[in-house]
Amino acid sequence: MKASSGIAFFALVFLVFSGSCIDEVPVESLEPVGFSLDDVLVVDARITNENKRQRVLLSRPTALSADSSAAGVPGASVTISSSQGSTFQFEESDSGSYVSTQPFAAIEGVEYTLEIELADGQQYLSAPASRGPESTIDRIYAQRELSNLGVDGISIYVDSSNPDPQADRYRYEYEETYKIIAPNWTASEFEILQDFSLINEGIYPDVRLVPRAQEERVCYNTVASTEILLSNGLEAETEELRGNLIRFLGNDNPVISHRYSILVRQYLQSPEAYSFYTSLRNFSSSDNVFNQIQPGLLEGNIEAVNNADAIVLGYFEVTSVTETRFFFNYEDFYPGEPLPPYFETVNCDRIYPPRLVNPERDGPSPPDECGPAEGLTELIEQEIVEYYITNSEPPGLCEGPYFVTQRACGDCTALGSNIVPDFWEE
Template identity: 45%
Template sequence: MKKNLVIGFVFCCVVGCIEPFEFETEAFEDALVIQASITNEMKQHHVVLSRAVRFEDTIAAAERSARVRVIDDSQNEFLFEEVQPGNYVSPPFEAQKNVNYTLVVETTDGTTYTSNPESFQAESEVTEVYAERETNAQGEDGISIFINGQDTSGASAYYRYEYEETYKIIAPNWTSVDFKLTNYDPCALPVITYDLEIVPREEEEQVCYQTLRSQEIIQNSSVGLSGSQVERFPVRFIKGDDFILSHRYSILVKQYVQSIDAFSYFQNLDNFSSNSSVFSEIQPGFLDGNISAEANSDKKVLGYFEVASVSEKRLFFNYREFYPDEPLPLYVNKCVLFSTPLEHQSFCAPVRFPTGCPQSLIERIDKDLITYVDANGANIGACPGPYIVVPRECGDCTALGTNVVPAFWEE
């Protein structure tokens, strides 16, 4: 695999003590960034286009209004439609074994970017995904997720993994009623106006679900082993005190069979991106993939067009299966009950006097920051109001996830 690395060196002097360092890019080359892969799954495939950003920037600019297509050996063309800025989606199709596919991207500035023809020649089945409680190399107790797989043809040797994890959330301070604020005018004079009711909740807010996708590059190789068998390969470790394990947890693991070129590209990309500090000897520049701009163009492009076979399997388990006697992991918020004055001074009052009390209940309700717990009959709090409340996520799970039960979910 051809590699072209632009290497830079960062030197620093230590004088007495280390001071905060703010990095800024002195030289920056514009480049199109392409994230593209198709598989043997019958589905809509995605291509994501953006522009490279400076080191100190955090948000990539989407590449909009491009013409994106994939062409196979027989000149069948699959046209991708832009559904969100920089996100292009194909009609449903599946890549076929031993068929070459080429990605073509034409941007609004008239530049055409073309990939090498790519195909997949091997398939491997995920036979088992399972979890075990263990202590990792850092001495942390938790749950390890392992995968087993088998290719009876013996043709596959390089693998990449992605996972999608879903967990149940139960709001610890949920009640069947909540605030309903209407006709609120924070600027009314001489005092604010509003209508506040305690009403039954109109939707499910006690039990929710959150789904997260893996962000890291996870790879494995069976080169040097007898056969193309994957045994006990770890794809995920979750510390035992992680909130996501609290109730029921599910993980969908996908195994992609890669070519040697794709494997090498992602391996190098992972090595470069895993540098946690800017003060390292080598800072990566451009890592050549299999996509290039049209002939005689000096336009830069980053990315790799991957064609792979994929196999997947899902696992469910409950916290109590591994921790039968331990307390549940701590919730994402300590969920301390509190009370504050119901009202606040008019925002438009010519003079506003300090009260020494926190933000009022009405203002917090308007901003959807709290949920109802009970009446404050005992006059609890340094600046007590008529109600006891908690932060929203403690009584309303939709602050952390969706109340729609996933189609695949099993209890």
């Protein structure tokens, strides 16, 4: 990779783009000098011991600002070849996303090389890379404890082992899946009989209650990790790594409210790959990263072949991976204790009766006392509210015929999927 005084900026772009991304560093603007964005290619390429269609991601940065994003690079030719003489072609599935035309798995001890040719003829080549032996996740477990900041919560740990203590550098990713139960769910939902479109003709808005058409009480949501998690087993001077903290969940985190699952993926890395990801992680943890970074500090294993001005950021990694899933319930650690607050800005305690703007069904509306009409049908059409309970007969002053709740409180599909994941266990 060609070193540059703007390398910190491209480190950020890589973090945003890659599958192991972390949050962007909050700066006002980034102004690397001496090169064009068109000269920068971001590569996220990793093949594993899993027999599957492997994936390579190519992008370019699209803006020089704190909210920079990455645009996929289409029309490239991507090939991986092995020291055994095998060649694996890749095809574009989405813009900038390339998958192998056939499944294959990286074999221990075999060297692989990545070749990229862009639509404009620019070529890139990686250094040969190979994977080591397969490591093992011996156990995933959770403990209720205080964090270093004194926060009560759940710590999730991993115990690992590896047959080769000289290749004992781990990187982790995880996916967490959690159950969502809408606290204000009811078996009924609104059906609009007439909206505002004919109100000028004296036909007022109207709704009725009908049974819910789909499951909207219990849902599930899956979120991938957004940080670089590393652990150097060599520091322990043993073939086993015990008590490696993967995730801490404070007791106010709504994802642990009912049942929680985490899938941990453990990558056994080469010293070179581990060093690259360590530098990448360190860039993100510096409060003043764009002033402190030195040219050439983040050195990958991919370089431009036929354009001296081209800059490539990324690492072609060949690695073994193992994964294990773990479940726990809130009651396992907080028996009889109140649930965490519901998600973010959702206020499930706010129950109110918006007017239907139908004088035959609304409560009394003395002039100038009710304020602007908040039409129930509009709130329903905008998916803002859900039915909660029926109001009294007749409704009170400036009230509509139904009390409603915020949508996410009555319909869990606002926050997740009502399809039970295949792996889910109760």
